[in-house]
Amino acid sequence: MAGNFTFAIVKPNAIRTGKTGPILAMINEGGFVVSAMKMVYMTTEQAESFYEVHRGKGFFTELVEFMTSGPVVVMILRHENAVEEFRKLIGATDPEKADPGTIRKTFAISIKMNAIHGSDSDENAVREANFFFAEIERY
Ligand code: IDP
Ligand code: MG
Numbered sequence: 734m735a736g737n738f739t740f741a742i743v744k745p746n747a748i749r750t751g752k753t754g755p756i757l758a759m760i761n762e763g764g765f766v767v768s769a770m771k772m773v774y775m776t777t778e779q780a781e782s783f784y785e786v787h788r789g790k791g792f793f794t795e796l797v798e799f800m801t802s803g804p805v806v807v808m809i810l811r812h813e814n815a816v817e818e819f820r821k822l823i824g825a826t827d828p829e830k831a832d833p834g835t836i837r838k839t840f841a842i843s844i845k846m847n848a849i850h851g852s853d854s855d856e857n858a859v860r861e862a863n864f865f866f867a868e869i870e871r872y
Contacts, residue, residue: 738768738872739815739852740861741823745803746846748772753806756849759836760810763822768872769809773865775801783864792845799845807865809872816858819851 741760743753760767775783780800787793812818824835828847831838840848852858862869 736855737813737815738809738811738862739819739858740850740865741808741810741819741852742850743806743808744846744848744850745799745805746842747840747848748804748806752840752848756836756840759822759839763818764812765815765819765822766811767808768811769862769866769869770806771865772804772806774804777801783861795845809862809866809869816852816855820853823849823851 743756747753747756757767777797780797781788784793784796784800787796810819822836824831824837826837826847827844828837828841829844831841836849837847842848852861859869862872866872
């Protein structure tokens with residue numbers, strides 16, 4: 734399964750502004766298959782744990798506050814070479830640097846409120862999918 738899936742989160746700014754549907758349409762148009770999906774409202778402890786790798790960075794506290802400011806949609810997405818292909822579809826972290834036509838260029842408000850998360854490696858896709866879904870091999 735590794736290599737053929739990635740993990741994504743539609744972030745609170747996109748949910749609040751009603752962009753979940755348009756973002757899912759772009760994901761579908763990009764050839765990704767949604768193989769697991771649910772809406773969750775993370776606790777501070779969950780968000781801190783999910784973003785553990787960023788603990789100690791200047792933006793860590795505001796990132797955790799943002800990701801717990803409302804519900805998010807978490808997903809497992811299938812595609813060949815999924816991690817790399819999905820990072821291309823979402824664009825650069827900073828929307829000002831993201832290519833036209835990417836999800837972040839289209840829907841991000843700022844570097845923090847950048848609409849969507851995508852795993853950065855196969856190893857992290859497994860970790861992140863496991864963080865929110867049980868028995869991920871079933872998907
Ligand atoms: P990525 O999401 O493109 O992999 P990371 O560097 O892993 O980017 O950062 C995780 C998330 O933290 C970003 O998607 C964004 O929401 C937030 N973030 C990154 N850099 C900054 C910053 O300089 N200020 C505020 N938030 C940031
Ligand atoms: Mg990252």
